[in-house]
Amino acid sequence: VSLSTDSVWVDGTLANSVPADDRGLNLADGVFETLRVEEGKVALANSHRDRLGRGLKLLAFSEPDEQAENALKLAVDALNEALPNATGSLRVTVTRGSGPRGYAPPDNPQIRVISRFAKGLPVAAKPARAAVSPIFWAEQPQFAGAKLLARTEQVMALNWAKQAGYDDAVMTTADGRCISTASGNIFCRQGQDLFTPRLTSCGIAGTRRRAIVDYWAQALGYTVAQTDITVDQLDSFDEVFSCNAIQGVRSLAAIDAFTFGDHSAALALAPCIHGEYPL
Amino acid sequence: VSLSTDSVWVDGTLANSVPADDRGLNLADGVFETLRVEEGKVALANSHRDRLGRGLKLLAFSEPDEQAENALKLAVDALNEALPNATGSLRVTVTRGSGPRGYAPPDNPQIRVISRFAKGLPVAAKPARAAVSPIFWAEQPQFAGAKLLARTEQVMALNWAKQAGYDDAVMTTADGRCISTASGNIFCRQGQDLFTPRLTSCGIAGTRRRAIVDYWAQALGYTVAQTDITVDQLDSFDEVFSCNAIQGVRSLAAIDAFTFGDHSAALALAPCIHGEYPL
Numbered sequence: 216v217s218l219s220t221d222s223v224w225v226d227g228t229l230a231n232s233v234p235a236d237d238r239g240l241n242l243a244d245g246v247f248e249t250l251r252v253e254e255g256k257v258a259l260a261n262s263h264r265d266r267l268g269r270g271l272k273l274l275a276f277s278e279p280d281e282q283a284e285n286a287l288k289l290a291v292d293a294l295n296e297a298l299p300n301a302t303g304s305l306r307v308t309v310t311r312g313s314g315p316r317g318y319a320p321p322d323n324p325q326i327r328v329i330s331r332f333a334k335g336l337p338v339a340a341k342p343a344r345a346a347v348s349p350i351f352w353a354e355q356p357q358f359a360g361a362k363l364l365a366r367t368e369q370v371m372a373l374n375w376a377k378q379a380g381y382d383d384a385v386m387t388t389a390d391g392r393c394i395s396t397a398s399g400n401i402f403c404r405q406g407q408d409l410f411t412p413r414l415t416s417c418g419i420a421g422t423r424r425r426a427i428v429d430y431w432a433q434a435l436g437y438t439v440a441q442t443d444i445t446v447d448q449l450d451s452f453d454e455v456f457s458c459n460a461i462q463g464v465r466s467l468a469a470i471d472a473f474t475f476g477d478h479s480a481a482l483a484l485a486p487c488i489h490g491e492y493p494l
Numbered sequence: 495v496s497l498s499t500d501s502v503w504v505d506g507t508l509a510n511s512v513p514a515d516d517r518g519l520n521l522a523d524g525v526f527e528t529l530r531v532e533e534g535k536v537a538l539a540n541s542h543r544d545r546l547g548r549g550l551k552l553l554a555f556s557e558p559d560e561q562a563e564n565a566l567k568l569a570v571d572a573l574n575e576a577l578p579n580a581t582g583s584l585r586v587t588v589t590r591g592s593g594p595r596g597y598a599p600p601d602n603p604q605i606r607v608i609s610r611f612a613k614g615l616p617v618a619a620k621p622a623r624a625a626v627s628p629i630f631w632a633e634q635p636q637f638a639g640a641k642l643l644a645r646t647e648q649v650m651a652l653n654w655a656k657q658a659g660y661d662d663a664v665m666t667t668a669d670g671r672c673i674s675t676a677s678g679n680i681f682c683r684q685g686q687d688l689f690t691p692r693l694t695s696c697g698i699a700g701t702r703r704r705a706i707v708d709y710w711a712q713a714l715g716y717t718v719a720q721t722d723i724t725v726d727q728l729d730s731f732d733e734v735f736s737c738n739a740i741q742g743v744r745s746l747a748a749i750d751a752f753t754f755g756d757h758s759a760a761l762a763l764a765p766c767i768h769g770e771y772p773l
Contacts, residue, residue, distance in 0.1 A: 221516040221595070232511035233519060235502040235608055240512060243522035245645040249595070274646070275653055289585065304595060308520065316500070316528070316583060318574055318645060318677050319652045333595050353696075354635035355669075365522040365644030366597060367553070367637060373598045374554055389633075399596050417632075458515050485723060 222300035224293045233329055239310030242318060243365040247308040248287070251336065251460050251489055255300045257291055258460070258489040260329035270361035275320075282309065282326060283474065290330035291368045291415035303334040304461050308364070313341040337461060339383075339485070342468035342478060345396065347446055348372035352394050352417040360420035383457065385446075385470050388417065393444045395480035396467075399459035400424035403452040404480045409439040410452075423458040423488050435483050449473050456481040463488045500577060501611045506568045508576065512608055518589030521597065522644040524606075525549035526587040527566070530615065530739050530768055534571055537739070541701035547642035548589065548693070554599075561588065561605060569609035575733070575741040582613040583740050608690045612732045616740060619661075620758060621747035624675065626725055627651035627663035631673050639699035652676035662736065664725075664749050667696065671706040672723045675746075678738035679703035680723075682731040683759045688718040689731075702737040704765050709771040714762050728752050735760040 223231055238244035248267050251258040264283050271279035290307040308329040314321045344365045350372040368386065376384035376397060384397040385467045394412050395401055400421040410434050414420050432439035449455065454477050455467040466478040502510055517523035527546050530537040543562050550558035569586040593600045597668040630652040647665065655663035655676060663676040673691050676678055679700040681690045688711050693699050711718035728734065733756050734746040741763045745757040 221515065231514055233514050233516075235504065235510055235512050235610060236500065237512075237519065238649075238769065240516065240519040240608075241526075241585075241643070242649055243646060244649050247520075273514075275650065306520075306595060314523065316585060316610070318648045319656060320649065329519075331514060331595070350636060353632035355632035355647070356668075357650075359630060363644075363646055364520070365642075365646055367522060367642055367644055368598045368634070370517075370521055370523050370599065376600060389635075 222294075222297060224290065224330045226328050227289045227293045228390065229297065233327070234313050236313040236315070237310055237327060238312060238314045238320070238327070239308060239327070239364055243363065244274070244320070244364050245308060245310030245364045246274065247306060247364060248362060249460055250291075250305040252294065252305050252332070253302050253336075255295050257305070259422050259426065259491070260287065261494060262425055263287065263460075264360060266420060266422065267307075270363065273358055273361050274311070276311070276326065276484065286328045289328050293330060293433055294332050298332065299381055301332065301334065302331055302336060304336065306331045310364070321356070323411065330449055334478055342466035343382035343457070345383040345385050345467050346376060346379060346381045347471055348386050348397065349432075350375055351387050351389050354388055354416040356416045359417050362416050362419050363462050369397050383467070387446060391446045393446060393449070394418040396457040399457035399462065399465070401451065401455065401457050402427065402480070403444055404437070404454040405452055407437050409437045409480065410442050410444055411439065412444055415442045421458060423463070426488060426492060427458070427484065429494070431487050433482055434492070435487070437465045437480065458488060501573075503569065503572045503609045504722060505607050506572045512606070513592050515592040515594070516589055516606060517593045517599070518587060518606070518608070518643055519592060522591030522642065523553070523599070524587060524643045525553065525641050526585060526643060527641060528739055529566075529570075529584040530588065531573065531584050531611070532581050532615075534574050536566070536584070538701045538705060538770070539681070540773060541704055542566065542739075545699060545701065546586070546588065549642065552637055552640050553590070555590070555605065557663065561641055565605075565607045572609060573611050577611065580611065580613065581615060582611055583615065585610045589643070590616050619741065619744055621745035622661035623748045624662040624664050624746050625655060625658060625660045625667050625750050627654055627676065629654055630666050630668050633667055633695040635695045639693050641698050648676050662746070666725060669723045672725060672728070673697040675736040678736040678741065678744070680708065680734065680736050681759070682723055682728065683716070683733040684731055686716050688716045688759065689721050689723055690718065692720045700737060701739055702742070704768060705771060706737065706763065708773070710763055710766050713771070714766070716759065732756050733759055737767060745750050
């Protein structure tokens, strides 16, 4: 059993494997965060902690906020001890730990923290050519916004995009409301007004999306609104871009036949997006 | 790192752990079957193979039917070699194997087969007291029927039921159509007529559900229809029961305030449900 060249820790100890009875593996019973680490420091750590805590609470973990904080600390401390001042992506997975066969959680689950560090960060990518994915988001308001381990729709949307020769996919609900790209949130701009889909029924509430909505849009002179955006409306925007914690901001050059040549908001946001802001 | 007392194989070799970069763990990128094994023989093996193949096809695996057949053979052969003539449940998980960070499947994924055997089978349980779960199924017709690794809704529904003091939960869509119990399919009976929810938008297409729909209902003198059943309609039935591959048929004594005292169809089906029938 050999692993890739990434470094992996299980509950803070270097390891290359996870017990086969882990409920994360067997039932997707857990959540995760992917942290951007620059010279040993996590960008927007508090936002990641907040979302992780909310996810654990939705899964009825016993002390979600404390468990979230502890999990991130455990993972980051282990990284910094083994690889001081490292730069790369650190994925932190928190599962309900081991359990017997069946769906029911154990009475006293011992949560498991699996962290995985990949050295290096992507360089700025050229504007993406995207298409609207035929694989759509199921609407599940009870878990909307959380970064659950269950990511089938995004995996299949990105797989479809790759096969079809696109860089990324725009994902919608079954009735054609845009929600995200396959691996990030999406923003559309008309003049000085930014719009991003409401995530009340599905989608992941990204830390960079939050940074734009809560702070950077206004700081850079834009308005921002969370709203419904249908596929048909995409043509009416001057600019579309995606964002996530590792890639940062990425412009979209095209979504199917709609093309976008103005990337001014993405260019303005890119240098800010991983930076701390007053929460 | 210690595992429970179950026996586990990874790709047919005894093991107690799985590589931490497995996409099943990281992204729920896989499917599973839980087989009832009696004295070394799998009940309804062909139905499990069919569903596993369909699930792998929905996940765009390269040779889904062949991979499904091979995975089940690998798991069952390993079990029979290590523990001849065993009786118990054998869970077979098929994932897209290891991969680097990110959602995109690797170009040439090496699938991984994780199998786990728990000795013993449950004895017939007394009729279950159930309640309608506040956690509902998201509608996702693109993956409906498949037994994906992503089982958050059922985990949380069963967790809710346990906390609330019930044996099981009836799970619905957001608009109140019954789909399943937390860990099995559901049938309702009115006189000689059996009804089970259509699974076109969500739910798992159980092997025992299939056995009843395709063969046993008619063989025992019942009609059977796949239809919509709302929570409000449950009161109009003479009998309600659930079924799955391990428990078999289980009567429901109550769903919230609705009670069911007649368990005649469940009693008639119970001795047949794991038996082979002309496909």
